[in-house]
Amino acid sequence: MLPEKMQSVKMLTDRLLEFPRVRMGHLPTPVEPLSRLSAATCCDIWVKRDDCTGIGFGGNKVRQLDFYLGQAVQQGATQVLITGAVQSNFVRVAAAMAARQGMGCHIQLEERVLDADDTYRQNGNVFLSRMLGATLYSYPEGEDEVGADARLFRLAQDLRSAGEVPFIVPLAPSSPPTGALGYVDAALELIQQNHFFDDIFVASGSSLTHSGLLFGLRALGNSTTVYGVCVRRDRVTQKERVRSRLRDLALLLDMPNNVLDADIRLDDCALAPGYGRMSTETEAAILKTARLEGMFLDPVYTGKVMAALMARTNKLRGRKILFWHTGGQPALFGYTNSFNDL
Incomplete structure (x- = not known):
């Protein structure tokens, strides 16, 4: 690792150590290739297994x-x-x-x-x-x-x-984005695992996962494109929320915000018909991932992220893509009557 990168890692690590933490997660989580899904889509797709964080069925x-x-x-x-x-x-x-x-x-x-x-x-x-x-x-x-x-x-x-x-x-964005610190730390973890990607796809709801990850990567000098897939609000509304959370996170960490406005990429192509509801494309993405990779996604978050990723595969060929699996599988059992193609 280059000296300037090492300095950035140390600075971010030291700042995070200033916040109280219980450390119950099973970390670091694995990064794995999705070989069969990659072959089916002609893309190089990998997964960050934050569904494997352990306690209480895990997740982000x-x-x-x-x-x-x-x-x-x-x-x-x-x-x-x-x-x-x-x-x-x-x-x-x-x-x-x-x-x-x-x-x-x-x-x-x-x-x-x-x-x-x-x-x-x-x-x-x-x-x-x-x-x-x-x-x-x-x-x-x-x-x-x-x-x-x-x-x-x-x-x-x-x-x-x-x-x-x-x-x-707290739920409202008027409170400090304490939860986002977990994904600033996740950015550190990914860099230290020595995996490098062209694009990352992650759910963007409260935006704490999305904004924390993006803030952490840019603080470390990493320019990977991060697509926040909208699961609750359209991309225009969500972009303002992410902007706000990034500003709040910089204040919380007492660090500069190195995220440019152009870095905030939002995709709402899988949002319809709304929060917690599936389109046929989301259902197809969930079933395809299960049947090719033995990996379960949920209708609320990860299924929509995979649907958005699959909608872009023609534009992503030749690029190395990371699908950030944020968990959520227990919710599947609340949706057993919503699947049409079983």
Whole structure:
């Protein structure tokens, strides 16, 4: 590694060490070739296996919650409060990691998916969160992050009155992007694994994974193109969210933001028919990946990312591509009635 790159690695490593962290993830995660999928698409596709981060069925949220739970432990918390969609992977992992720390978990489930059936509401991540002992609440709005956080603060006051020490994992982008630190660290991990790619495809929802990864790569002088695949908002709206989170992350780390506006690449071709709902292309991408690679994707995040990648294969030939697998497989069991081509 060149001296200037070594200096960048040390600086970023030192900054991350200043933040409390619980380190529950099974890291580093492997980088593997997807040989059969590559042959079928005439592209050189690899995968970063963040579905293998371990605790609570793993996924990208483990890296984020390492830092949130680090704060919770530092503050002596006894209860963790968090909001997510009904089939949220974030809340399931939060419940698992809180249980490992001897904390209770209170989960507020937003109504983001219209006309959801009983399988969606009871199976998958909902079932696992209950198994982990979490207390579940319903929040009727799916696009009210500020209101959802305010409701958690009221729940936290009730818990505090009962003698508990609550810790809130916030949802709205007005809070510091603590979870993004997990993907700044993931960028370091990827560089240290000595794998180099032309393009990376990753889900962009809250944008903490996307913005953290992009910030970390550019801080390390790495110019790999990162495509954030929109799973909740269109690319224009999502781009402003990513911009904002990058600015916030630079403030949090007290570092310059080396991400140019042109570096923020958003693709919303797989977004329709909306959050948590599949198009025929997303369903086809999930089934093709399973049948060629024995690897499961979910309808909410990774299935859409793979669908977007497959839609670009003609333009990506001759390039080395990394598909960042952010997990989410338990949600599949909430969608068993949504697959048409089985």
